[in-house]
Amino acid sequence: MNVQTKEVVYIPKSKEQFEEIREKSRSIIMKTALKLFSANGYHATSISAIAKEAGIAAGLMYNYFKGKEDLLVKIIEERFLDLNRYISEQLPDEPIPDIGEIIDATLKGIDSMKDSWKLLISIMFQPDVSQIATEWIGKLSLHQQEIYEKYYVIKGIKNPKESAQALSAVMHGIFLSYAHSGDSAEVRLLRNTVIKTLIEKGI
Amino acid sequence: MNVQTKEVVYIPKSKEQFEEIREKSRSIIMKTALKLFSANGYHATSISAIAKEAGIAAGLMYNYFKGKEDLLVKIIEERFLDLNRYISEQLPDEPIPDIGEIIDATLKGIDSMKDSWKLLISIMFQPDVSQIATEWIGKLSLHQQEIYEKYYVIKGIKNPKESAQALSAVMHGIFLSYAHSGDSAEVRLLRNTVIKTLIEKGI
Amino acid sequence: MNVQTKEVVYIPKSKEQFEEIREKSRSIIMKTALKLFSANGYHATSISAIAKEAGIAAGLMYNYFKGKEDLLVKIIEERFLDLNRYISEQLPDEPIPDIGEIIDATLKGIDSMKDSWKLLISIMFQPDVSQIATEWIGKLSLHQQEIYEKYYVIKGIKNPKESAQALSAVMHGIFLSYAHSGDSAEVRLLRNTVIKTLIEKGI
Amino acid sequence: MNVQTKEVVYIPKSKEQFEEIREKSRSIIMKTALKLFSANGYHATSISAIAKEAGIAAGLMYNYFKGKEDLLVKIIEERFLDLNRYISEQLPDEPIPDIGEIIDATLKGIDSMKDSWKLLISIMFQPDVSQIATEWIGKLSLHQQEIYEKYYVIKGIKNPKESAQALSAVMHGIFLSYAHSGDSAEVRLLRNTVIKTLIEKGI
DNA sequence: CATGAATGAGGTTTCATTCAT
């Protein structure tokens, strides 16, 4: 009696193990949802369709997101953060990149998330979904404008703010066209028109 | 059958009278649907909401349209036909309008259907609804391109087809921006950038 | 041509016909719901169970009630209105009924809605359902108290208000006991104790 | 199996130590559940809400209780046992307490578990939850009745059984009123009416 | 041509419970 004995006991998973599992599930849900939202549209994609495609129970989604719209919002946020990060990484601090490089880095960034870009834009036009995408487009737009303005200041262009606004507006048009037609000739035409114009103006 | 019927002395209406009645009902349904679709989105607008707003019974819609999606498609078609017609009316055959006039006629046309334009574009981005809008945008685009090309030929510009394509692409960007931001400064900036560029090029 | 012809046309149902149909459906839904709520409790009774028992599609309920809780509230209101009406009908204006008659009319009223009374009381104790029942019990209680006070004033009892409050409280206890034990000996004991006491006090 | 295990040198805890740990967990679960059930109702309180409030994992509950309903039943039983014990402790064997003291001890007992009393009563009215509460109320009632009867026998009252039943019924009404209105004026009115009546009768 | 009650399939969401660790 009172002898020390060896015994096998179950150890609950550690915090890290749980974190890993959660991250994996969360990730597959978002990935699958993005895929289906993009392919079929937000409204036409049901939770159960996502669950089926992801190979999980429908209820599981609600362990990670407050609801369908929250899932969408989280996807949008993540994608826009990715985009901003990507663009920043493309542009060197020194030497100052010229305007063509800036534009192309931006377009390349969008191209890197081609599949989801169309979804993001479509959400922006749907009054019944949310304003999140619109806000993110706004943030992205502002971010671009600041880069353009900084560039124009360095180049000594007069009215740098107004010029930056104009360029931002044109780029905005390109963004939308891109969503509509993919990496088509149309987008390249727009790009070339813009860049040629700017170069002709000596910028 | 135990059907509630009534024997009536039936004074035949002329085909025209019938058509008039039908056209009136059809029209109010489409008008109301367009209004609600634009305000709240296609998916968020229910048939009964349309019926209520239009002051008719929900079932009546099915006398005129195959279903909700058919209603949408018919609206889209009508709006695009309206737009094409409008633009054509704005442009005189003689004297040959210059490119600025052509562009502005187009923008004015879109402005005349401002409220529904955003809906049309949003539909274009929703793969689950229909490809009709995309097709119509395509037709519109082609129509514009032909006008541009004709103009360029007359003006003796070289590569008229390619130039027309470029212009069409830029206009496409403007159309989309317009849907996104309404008649904002952004759209005017785009328009001015385009026209200025073209004029500087001597077109 | 242009000859008058006889023809059979369908006539839509009249407003009255629709009203009749609606009233019938509404009634069967409420009746069935009351039955099941009383038998199994509010939370344990699902909409689909009600629909099945009533022989209708589950969705139909939502043509008549905003939701499950609204259905409950409407039932409660109706039952309490019935009760108040019943009690009033039992009591003659002249000659002034004595206190025993008043009490018995009230108890008889509750007895007439025996099956639902338990449900009403149970709802009153469920913090997660609604305060409607509590409010209705309050209204009923106040109504009774006014009757008692009026009686005591006529009889020339001193402190009629306080006496009415005391009697109301005792009756309240009886109401609750009734809900708990049905028309058992317990309730009659309570009733007799109350009436005997009052009579012994010469009221 | 790919089970995460650990070989441990197992220092056996004494049965008492184990019991202590178990009792502590069991106790916090019951306490928390009672609190939430009382505040929000049984159906509106989820297992995970209890777990969160108690600071434990949801699954742990199932080590101690068969399920949610079992947890409820165990809580009810414990509370009623507490109540019976409390009332007994309040009443001295000698000298024989008079009827007012007996009544007040009972009411004081209920007052000591004020917060849970309403829950217990509410459960009593919910046929879908369990009959346990009803049974316990029955047991409590019987217990009281025996005390009353014993008292009446000692006092030499004629028909002690019937008198005890009557008093028990009145007390039952008070219990329920108490649940409904808390320690309000209404309950005191009931109590005073009862005691005054009994004293006037010389009991 | 017009009505609106009724259907029924499908949607989102909740949550008690299980189970590998």
Place this chain on the structure above:
DNA sequence: AATGAATGAAACCTCATTCAT
């Protein structure tokens, strides 16, 4: 003993569409 991710059944509810009149 304890963890919490995952399940799956069932809940409430919406709404396009049908159909008897």
